[in-house]
Amino acid sequence: MTSSLATPATSPAAPAREGYWQHLRYIMAENPLTGISFAMFIALIIMALFGPYLVPFDPVETGAGPALTPPSLTHWFGTDHLGRDVFSRVVVATRLDLLISVSAVALSFFFGSVIGSLSGYFGGWTDRIAGRLMDTIMAFPLFVLAMGIVAAAGNSVENIVYATAIINLPFYARMARAEVGIRRNAGFVQAARLSGNSELRVLFGHIFPNTLPPMMVQISLNMGWAILNAAGLSFIGLGVQPPTPEWGIMVAEGANFIISGEWWLVVFPGMALMLAVFTFNLIGDGLRDLVDPQRRT
Amino acid sequence: MNVPLLDVQRLSVDFNTRKGIVRAIDAVSLSVAKGETLGIVGESGSGKSVTSYAVMKILDRAGKITSGKIIYGGMALQKIPESDMRDIRGREISMIFQNPRAALNPIRKIGQQVADVLIQHNQATRAEARGKAIEMLQAVKIADAEKRFDAYPFELSGGMCQRVVIAIALACKPQLLIADEPTTGLDVTTQKAVMDLIVELTARFNMSTILITHDLGLAAAYCDRLMVMEKGRVVEQNPSTVLFQSPQKDYTKQLLQATPRRDSNVRDLLPKAMLDKTDPLPESSPPGPPLLTVSHLKKSFGKPGSENHHLAVRDLSFSIRQGESLGLVGESGCGKSTTSAMVMRLLDTTEGRIEFLGQDIAGIPASQFASHPLRGKLQMVFQDPTDSLNPRWSAERSIEDPLKLLAKGLSKAERKARVLELASLVGLPHDLLDRYPHQLSGGQKARVGIARAVALDPQLLILDEPTAALDVSVQAVVLNLLEDLKHHLGMSYLFISHDLNVVRLLCDRIIVMQKGAIVEEGDTRAIMDQPETDYTRSLLAAIPHPPASQTSTVQGETWHDADSR
Numbered sequence: 118m119t120s121s122l123a124t125p126a127t128s129p130a131a132p133a134r135e136g137y138w139q140h141l142r143y144i145m146a147e148n149p150l151t152g153i154s155f156a157m158f159i160a161l162i163i164m165a166l167f168g169p170y171l172v173p174f175d176p177v178e179t180g181a182g183p184a185l186t187p188p189s190l191t192h193w194f195g196t197d198h199l200g201r202d203v204f205s206r207v208v209v210a211t212r213l214d215l216l217i218s219v220s221a222v223a224l225s226f227f228f229g230s231v232i233g234s235l236s237g238y239f240g241g242w243t244d245r246i247a248g249r250l251m252d253t254i255m256a257f258p259l260f261v262l263a264m265g266i267v268a269a270a271g272n273s274v275e276n277i278v279y280a281t282a283i284i285n286l287p288f289y290a291r292m293a294r295a296e297v298g299i300r301r302n303a304g305f306v307q308a309a310r311l312s313g314n315s316e317l318r319v320l321f322g323h324i325f326p327n328t329l330p331p332m333m334v335q336i337s338l339n340m341g342w343a344i345l346n347a348a349g350l351s352f353i354g355l356g357v358q359p360p361t362p363e364w365g366i367m368v369a370e371g372a373n374f375i376i377s378g379e380w381w382l383v384v385f386p387g388m389a390l391m392l393a394v395f396t397f398n399l400i401g402d403g404l405r406d407l408v409d410p411q412r413r414t
Numbered sequence: 415m416n417v418p419l420l421d422v423q424r425l426s427v428d429f430n431t432r433k434g435i436v437r438a439i440d441a442v443s444l445s446v447a448k449g450e451t452l453g454i455v456g457e458s459g460s461g462k463s464v465t466s467y468a469v470m471k472i473l474d475r476a477g478k479i480t481s482g483k484i485i486y487g488g489m490a491l492q493k494i495p496e497s498d499m500r501d502i503r504g505r506e507i508s509m510i511f512q513n514p515r516a517a518l519n520p521i522r523k524i525g526q527q528v529a530d531v532l533i534q535h536n537q538a539t540r541a542e543a544r545g546k547a548i549e550m551l552q553a554v555k556i557a558d559a560e561k562r563f564d565a566y567p568f569e570l571s572g573g574m575c576q577r578v579v580i581a582i583a584l585a586c587k588p589q590l591l592i593a594d595e596p597t598t599g600l601d602v603t604t605q606k607a608v609m610d611l612i613v614e615l616t617a618r619f620n621m622s623t624i625l626i627t628h629d630l631g632l633a634a635a636y637c638d639r640l641m642v643m644e645k646g647r648v649v650e651q652n653p654s655t656v657l658f659q660s661p662q663k664d665y666t667k668q669l670l671q672a673t674p675r676r677d678s679n680v681r682d683l684l685p686k687a688m689l690d691k692t693d694p695l696p697e698s699s700p701p702g703p704p705l706l707t708v709s710h711l712k713k714s715f716g717k718p719g720s721e722n723h724h725l726a727v728r729d730l731s732f733s734i735r736q737g738e739s740l741g742l743v744g745e746s747g748c749g750k751s752t753t754s755a756m757v758m759r760l761l762d763t764t765e766g767r768i769e770f771l772g773q774d775i776a777g778i779p780a781s782q783f784a785s786h787p788l789r790g791k792l793q794m795v796f797q798d799p800t801d802s803l804n805p806r807w808s809a810e811r812s813i814e815d816p817l818k819l820l821a822k823g824l825s826k827a828e829r830k831a832r833v834l835e836l837a838s839l840v841g842l843p844h845d846l847l848d849r850y851p852h853q854l855s856g857g858q859k860a861r862v863g864i865a866r867a868v869a870l871d872p873q874l875l876i877l878d879e880p881t882a883a884l885d886v887s888v889q890a891v892v893l894n895l896l897e898d899l900k901h902h903l904g905m906s907y908l909f910i911s912h913d914l915n916v917v918r919l920l921c922d923r924i925i926v927m928q929k930g931a932i933v934e935e936g937d938t939r940a941i942m943d944q945p946e947t948d949y950t951r952s953l954l955a956a957i958p959h960p961p962a963s964q965t966s967t968v969q970g971e972t973w974h975d976a977d978s979r
Contacts, residue, residue: 143432303801304796304797304798304801304802304803305801305802305803305804305805307760307794307796307802308794308796308802308803308804308812308863308866309804309815310760310784311758311760311789311793311794311816311867312815312816312819312820312866313784313785313789313790313816313819313820314784314815314819315784315785316781316784318819323804326806327804327805327806
């Protein structure tokens with residue numbers, strides 16, 4: 118075609134596309150807290166992956182030092198009532214705690230999004246049934262429900278994961294339903310239908326990816342929450358069993374010694390728990406900025 | 415000459431953005447005399463809204479007035495504190511925004527919202543506020559104001575909501591009214607009613623008005639003086655008549671030219687420089703056999719017999735021949751979008767036949783049509799180019815999507831080649847293909863949408879107000895592109911719009927719809943020149959036109975200027 122219309126009428130006004138790393142750097146610089154949370158997140162990952170190789174003592178070995186010694190140069194976080202090194206136990210516990218929370222969140226994110234997307238997109242009976250199901254879960258005090266599930270299904274790490282996933286399900290389902298609902302009749306959805314996409318393809322290929330930015334925030338907030346939940350279950354004696362190092366159990370065991378002044382048994386695992394939760398809460402906003410292409414101006 | 419009511423001197427506003435500081439308006443000076451109407455005209459990004467926001471001091475956090483003076487009635491507004499500014503807003507200077515529904519609080523009764531302003535500015539006590547609010551509602555010609563006082567915004571039409579917004583803006587009898595695109599999104603007849611109302615009220619209260627608009631026709635019809643802005647600068651400032659008769663600057667001339675007039679054809683809208691590179695309009699070939707025949711089409715919503723049962727389309731019949739363009743014109747709620755959705759097979763019909771290429775497709779459920787062989791032959795260009803592109807997909811992926819799903823047997827490399835071919839066809843530079851929609855301009859997004867629609871060589875393309883969200887100069891280019899594509903690819907168009915002036919440019923025949931039925935049908939020329947029904951006449955009369963007689967001289971001068979350079 119020789120028409121002038123084939124030549125661009127508008128010169129490319131926007132500058133060349135930014136690379137992913139530049140974008141990451143920009144997001145870090147814009148909000149220093151995001152940078153800090155990313156650094157802490159990386160530290161957590163390293164601890165989870167390489168914890169057992171990094172620590173100075175075997176975390177379950179009793180008598181690594183004299184029992185109940187306060188923090189010193191040999192035992193940075195002191196030792197517990199069986200003479201185990203608290204520092205080693207806190208670091209090694211990261212893997213288990215992250216594993217539980219990541220798998221629980223992944224499960225509830227997956228199933229919650231599917232249920233929520235379907236009910237948001239199709240409405241009608243799908244929506245009604247899924248909605249009441251979620252209401253039922255929400256009707257129980259969530260921690261009590263998790264306790265009940267673990268107690269009934271058996272005391273294992275998998276069951277802690279399932280229980281945590283189930284009690285988090287409604288949050289993802291509701292969010293996915295709302296986010297899909299507002300985009301159901303958007304122009305690009307109609308256009309996708311015209312391009313020959315089947316209903317399910319429209320939903321999961323076009324609409325769902327657009328709901329990811331808010332979902333990311335939910336995921337990271339939920340991660341912190343899932344860690345707390347797993348630790349809480351261990352604290353009351355469900356799920357992870359001693360002598361496995363796990364922050365919840367360590368706090369539970371250490372609680373007996375606070376009165377007699379051995380504070381380090383509780384404070385260090387507690388701090389680790391707090392920092393982990395803190396990291397995940399902070400990282401949410403940064404993650405959203407990363408996955409939202411509109412922020413990549 | 416006496417002191418102007420508002421005097422803005424060399425005002426500059428900077429915005430803090432990711433790419434550093436951006437100057438939104440640069441040394442803008444303007445003045446408005448008492449009782450005068452100033453029009454600020456410009457395309458998107460010209461800084462016309464920022465100027466008014468700066469005057470009201472309602473710039474958002476990233477924006478800052480860096481230099482210049484805003485003198486209103488002897489007060490330097492740029493210096494006074496926020497607490498005093500609050501008194502001035504609403505009582506001295508008022509503003510009407512673009513989207514009336516968004517400007518009203520959705521959960522508060524409209525009368526109450528008018529009363530709030532009166533109480534806020536001590537114009538009425540609580541006891542008398544209701545009475546005064548009703549007076550205001552009567553002033554903006556809301557019928558049965560006493561009863562409507564208790565209505566919520568969602569119960570009113572867009573035009574009614576805009577009247578309420580005007581009532582709120584004028585409740586305290588301000589000296590200056592700033593109307594920022596007050597009629598965008600309203601039907602032409604409603605636009606005329608709202609604008610006439612603004613003019614009548616401002617004259618009655620002896621107020622000054624600043625009308626911000628992208629529509630030169632509207633500005634010409636209602637403003638004493640016009641100021642043309644481009645990229646944050648004032649291009650030209652002149653009384654309306656002077657500006658239209660002898661525009662001084664190239665940009666103004668271009669803008670004037672791109673605005674459709676009653677007698678212009680689609681090529682007239684292009685600037686001279688571009689016209690040189692464009693082939694003349696091809697001879698339109700006589701239309702072929704019928705491509706689409708719609709007979710006795712009906713659509714109802716809600717259960718029959720129930721209270722919210724509503725017939726959106728009643729007994730509609732029309733046909734489109736191969737190579738023909740049919741315009742479907744009507745105001746919002748007339749059923750034109752419902753009709754197009756049914757023809758496009760995005761919506762199930764209640765009754766009637768839709769025959770496309772000899773096959774009745776009305777019976778195929780909309781949810782199954784996606785995989786139908788005729789899907790690729792029946793495509794659509796959507797109204798809002800931004801909304802119609804997946805924000806997470808690059809332009810290339812959007813264009814490729816239909817090829818992937820419906821053009822079976824194309825290899826990855828063939829698809830890629832086809833996307834490049836399509837991009838060239840619609841004039842989209844290839845280096846823009848990996849951009850996301852928010853990184854493209856409105857015109858570029860429109861091109862992506864068109865490329866996607868024509869990817870499968872459709873025979874019928876429905877154009878749903880394809881230029882409604884675009885600036886006039888971009889509209890001119892896109893309309894020409896569509897006209898060329900039609901001849902080049904041998905498509906038929908069903909052009910849906912509320913704007914007869916735009917429809918006229920592309921269509922051979924026009925159907926005028928009202929309340930779900932056809933009011934008038936005929937050749938474009940016949941409808942435009944000798945409308946038979948009052949409804950069509952009122953539609954035509956409501957379109958604001960830039961003075962038409964100067965067209966030829968304007969063009970002559972433009973060409974002369976361009977030649978001599």
